[in-house]
Structure formats: structure tokens, C-alpha cells
Amino acid sequence: MDPQAAKYLGAGIATLGMAGAGIGLGTIFGNYLAGALRNPAAADGQFGRLIFGFAVTEALGIFSLLVALILLFA
Amino acid sequence: MAADKVDPIHQFQITKILPIQVGHWDVSFTNSSLFMAVVVILATGFLVMASSSRAMVPSRWQVVAEMAYSFVADTLRDAAGKAGMQFFPLVFSLFMFVLVANLIGLVPYFFTVTSHIIVTFSLAILVIGIVIGFGIWKHGFHFFNLFVPKGVPAALIPLVTLIEIISFLSRPISLSVRLFANMLAGHITLKVFAGFVVTLSAAGAVGTVGSILPLAMAVALTALEFLVAFLQAYVFTVLTCMYLNDAIHPGH
Amino acid sequence: MIERSPGRDPETSEADLSAAARTPTDEAALAARLERLGGTLEARRAAEEAENAKARPAGFAQATKIASEFVAGVIVGGGLGWVIDRALGTTPWALIVFVLLGFAAGVLNVLRAEGVVAGAGTRLREAGKNSGSASGRSDEGPGPTA
Known part of the structure; x- marks a missing residue:
């Protein structure tokens, strides 16, 4: 196989890791919304933790994006 | 053949009206340029016409123009203080351009200038360029204090400063992407629903009755798009004001 | 974005009622107070509804x-x-x-x-x-x- 093509294929496959981050983010925001609907008064106070969870989850997704970027551009 | 008639992306195509070639740059007069010119002429014409009478008891046009003026002036004064008013001509021009461009794009068969990211990006770069230029001209090296937050442990300062610089540089991108994405998404949705009407009504009597639903949806979406047009012009203006505020008062 | 007023409404009405109970003879004052309370509640609800309507398309x-x-x-x-x-x-x-x-x-x-x-x-x-x-x-x- 042409190494250039293999590189692109690898980059495409690497971005699949973002799907995992997407699932995680869906879980986080869905649960936050469910909790916020049960107890709206507590929702504002937990916003910081929501963003913390979002950041940690998305950081793992960013790693796979990084792998793809390295394959493409480095 | 029906597919290209209801192609929702087709409306964003740029066509050359008057091909011009300067050196190896293509500076053709396109439909995008045409509508930018139309936007400028409309906005200028409207404001000149509305403010020409300068009546004590304003006409309806004058009221609208005065409302736009005081709206932008209030926004700017709230965000950037009295010193920000020196930027009023810039901010007001930006607001009127974006607003009129958004509104004109809602007319069927008209081109939406702000649905192209290069246009919104140029506007955003203009704003950020002015912020940086004015900040350095006015405050000199002091301007870079903007990137060094206070109360951070000394060991972390290089890291945090780097993050702040990236955050600052990402502003024009988020500013332009927001306007562009809203206009693009709105027009595509509108076109898709309008396309349903065309496709369904081509399918006989039952289809014609059934096409009432997407038609109603398209009407409702048009109303929503008017709101989005105003909202995004306002958002663009507010963010411009906030960035200008950074240039005027870069943290003492 | 998330409501914080609902917690306050019952409180004020309760305080108003208990204050009214201390002077039960003053029927007119009670009626006036109730009317005022109703008015404020109505205004607050209207404001809240406007707020919600504004938040949705945004x-x-x-x-x-x-x-x-x-x-x-x-x-x-x-x-x-x-x-x-x-x-x-x-x-x-x-x-x-x-x-x-x-x-x-x-x-x-x-x-x-x-x-x-x-x-x-x-x-x-x-x-x-x-x-x-x-x-x-x-x-x-x-x-x-x-």
C-alpha cells in the first residue's frame, strides 16, 4: 500500500477515538440535565464540576485528535 | 434533475459576474461582491434618508435610525465605558453591515454575504487588528499585561500566559465561526424544508396536501431566521465592544 | 438561566398572611394587601414568562x-x-x-x-x-x- 494512503487511513481511524469522547460527553451532560431537572436549585452550584468532567473527558478525545493531526501534518 | 433544483448548498455558490485578473490574483467582481455593495448602499442610503430631515418630531424612518444609533451606543458604552465611544463609527458600521447583510440574505434568491466564513473572518480580523494596534499604540508594552493574570504562582506564569495568548488569538475565530455557522445552518434548514415542498407537490394531489406541513415549517423558520439575524448582529457587536474594552483598559 | 425565584414566592405570601393574622380586624387592609400581592405575583409571572420566551430561541x-x-x-x-x-x-x-x-x-x-x-x-x-x-x-x- 502507498505509505501516504496508509497515513490518511490511520488518521481517519484515529479520529474514531473522538466517538468515545462524544459518548462520554453525552453521558455527562445528560446526567447533569437529569439532575438539574430534579433539583433545579442545585444546578448552578454544580456547573463547575460539569465543566471539570467535560474538560477531563474531552481531553481524552483531544489525544486521539492529536494522533490524527500528527499523522497528517507531522 | 430534480436533485440539483433543491440542492440546499447551491445558494452559497459564488459566481463571477465580471472576471478581473490582476497579476496572478483573481479579483473578479462576484455575486458576493455585488451583494456586499448592495448592503453598503442600502445601509448608507437608509441612514442618510432617515437622518436627512432631522425633524424635532421624527418620522418613522428617523425613529428606526435613532433606535439603531442609541442601541449600538448603549451597548458600546456599557461594555467599554466613555472612552469606548471613540470607536463608535467602527462599531456602528460593523453592526449595520452585519445586520443588513443578514436581513438581505433572507430575501429569496438573494445571496447571504455573512454565510461565507471568509467574510466574517475578515470582519473579525479587522476587529482584532484594531484591538491589538490601538492597544499597543495607546499603552505600549503595557498592553501585554493583558496576557499575564495576577495572583498566579510564579512557576505557572509562563504556562498561563501561553494559554491566555492562545485564548486571545482564538477570539477572531470563534467570533467569525459563530456568525457564519448560524447563518449557514439557518439558510440550509430553510432550503431543506422549502425543498420538501417542491418535491412533495410534484408527487400529485396527496403530496400537495402533505406539503402544507413543511411549508408551515418554512414560514415559522423564516420568522426564527429574522430573530437570528438580529441576534447574531447584536452578538457580533457586543463581542466587538468587549474586545475593544480590552484594548482601552488592558488591566492596570 | 435557571430559576431562582420560585423559592421566594411562598415565603413572601406566608409572611404577608402571618402579618395579616396579627391584625384580623382590619379587613380592608388585608384585602388591599392580598390584591397587591396578587399584582406582584402576576407581574413576576409575566416577567418570568417573557424571560423564558426570550431564552428559547437563544x-x-x-x-x-x-x-x-x-x-x-x-x-x-x-x-x-x-x-x-x-x-x-x-x-x-x-x-x-x-x-x-x-x-x-x-x-x-x-x-x-x-x-x-x-x-x-x-x-x-x-x-x-x-x-x-x-x-x-x-x-x-x-x-x-x-
Whole structure:
């Protein structure tokens, strides 16, 4: 196989890791919304933790994006 | 053949009206340029016409123009203080351009200038360029204090400063992407629903009755798009004001 | 964004009722007070409804705002890293470092757009001085003027 093509294929496959981050983010925001609907008064106070969870989850997704970027551009 | 008639992306195509070639740059007069010119002429014409009478008891046009003026002036004064008013001509021009461009794009068969990211990006770069230029001209090296937050442990300062610089540089991108994405998404949705009407009504009597639903949806979406047009012009203006505020008062 | 008034309404009405119970003979005052309370409640409900109606179409705008803030940080970080790599020939290290820094900047952007974190350092004070309305929260809803 042409190494250039293999590189692109690898980059495409690497971005699949973002799907995992997407699932995680869906879980986080869905649960936050469910909790916020049960107890709206507590929702504002937990916003910081929501963003913390979002950041940690998305950081793992960013790693796979990084792998793809390295394959493409480095 | 029906597919290209209801192609929702087709409306964003740029066509050359008057091909011009300067050196190896293509500076053709396109439909995008045409509508930018139309936007400028409309906005200028409207404001000149509305403010020409300068009546004590304003006409309806004058009221609208005065409302736009005081709206932008209030926004700017709230965000950037009295010193920000020196930027009023810039901010007001930006607001009127974006607003009129958004509104004109809602007319069927008209081109939406702000649905192209290069246009919104140029506007955003203009704003950020002015912020940086004015900040350095006015405050000199002091301007870079903007990137060094206070109360951070000394060991972390290089890291945090780097993050702040990236955050600052990402502003024009988020500013332009927001306007562009809203206009693009709105027009595509509108076109898709309008396309349903065309496709369904081509399918006989039952289809014609059934096409009432997407038609109603398209009407409702048009109303929503008017709101989005105003909202995004306002958002663009507010963010411009906030960035200008950074240039005027870069943290003492 | 999330309601905080519902907790207050029963309280005020209770206080009003108990205050009224202390002077049970004053029927007219009670009636007037009830009427006033009803009026305030009505006004508050109307204001709340207007607030909700205003918030709904702005939801998409807010979603694009947060997403674009985050993505812009990562894009700028990656772009900077790529340019530095090209200039210094340090492939791929600058790209790795700057994408991660860009991610941090993106999260910072989101926090700032939501008004959780104020602007860098003294900009907090600055924004507070300017009538407070213009701090981190830029464009949630059509704003006070619309």
C-alpha cells in the first residue's frame, strides 16, 4: 500500500477515538440535565464540576485528535 | 434533475459576474461582491434618508435610525465605558453591515454575504487588528499585561500566559465561526424544508396536501431566521465592544 | 438561566398572611394587601414568562457560542504548533504541546463565555466597575436591551 494512503487511513481511524469522547460527553451532560431537572436549585452550584468532567473527558478525545493531526501534518 | 433544483448548498455558490485578473490574483467582481455593495448602499442610503430631515418630531424612518444609533451606543458604552465611544463609527458600521447583510440574505434568491466564513473572518480580523494596534499604540508594552493574570504562582506564569495568548488569538475565530455557522445552518434548514415542498407537490394531489406541513415549517423558520439575524448582529457587536474594552483598559 | 425565584414566592405570601393574622380586624387592609400581592405575583409571572420566551430561541445561539469558543481554542493551538514546527523543524513536538495548550485555552474560553471565570486578573475589577453587565457573559439571550 502507498505509505501516504496508509497515513490518511490511520488518521481517519484515529479520529474514531473522538466517538468515545462524544459518548462520554453525552453521558455527562445528560446526567447533569437529569439532575438539574430534579433539583433545579442545585444546578448552578454544580456547573463547575460539569465543566471539570467535560474538560477531563474531552481531553481524552483531544489525544486521539492529536494522533490524527500528527499523522497528517507531522 | 430534480436533485440539483433543491440542492440546499447551491445558494452559497459564488459566481463571477465580471472576471478581473490582476497579476496572478483573481479579483473578479462576484455575486458576493455585488451583494456586499448592495448592503453598503442600502445601509448608507437608509441612514442618510432617515437622518436627512432631522425633524424635532421624527418620522418613522428617523425613529428606526435613532433606535439603531442609541442601541449600538448603549451597548458600546456599557461594555467599554466613555472612552469606548471613540470607536463608535467602527462599531456602528460593523453592526449595520452585519445586520443588513443578514436581513438581505433572507430575501429569496438573494445571496447571504455573512454565510461565507471568509467574510466574517475578515470582519473579525479587522476587529482584532484594531484591538491589538490601538492597544499597543495607546499603552505600549503595557498592553501585554493583558496576557499575564495576577495572583498566579510564579512557576505557572509562563504556562498561563501561553494559554491566555492562545485564548486571545482564538477570539477572531470563534467570533467569525459563530456568525457564519448560524447563518449557514439557518439558510440550509430553510432550503431543506422549502425543498420538501417542491418535491412533495410534484408527487400529485396527496403530496400537495402533505406539503402544507413543511411549508408551515418554512414560514415559522423564516420568522426564527429574522430573530437570528438580529441576534447574531447584536452578538457580533457586543463581542466587538468587549474586545475593544480590552484594548482601552488592558488591566492596570 | 435557571430559576431562582420560585423559592421566594411562598415565603413572601406566608409572611404577608402571618402579618395579616396579627391584625384580623382590619379587613380592608388585608384585602388591599392580598390584591397587591396578587399584582406582584402576576407581574413576576409575566416577567418570568417573557424571560423564558426570550431564552428559547437563544438556545441554539448559545450552543454555537460554546462550541465555537472551544473549537477555536483547539484550532488556534494546533495551528500555532504547526507553524512553529514548520519554522523550527521540531516536528511533532510543538504540535503536541500546542494542541494541549489550545485545549486548555478552549476550556478557559468556555468558562469565560459562561461567566464562571472572569477575565484575566484585574479585568475582573474592570468589568465590575463598568456597570457589571459587560463582564464575561457576552451574549446569553438578546440581552437587556432587546
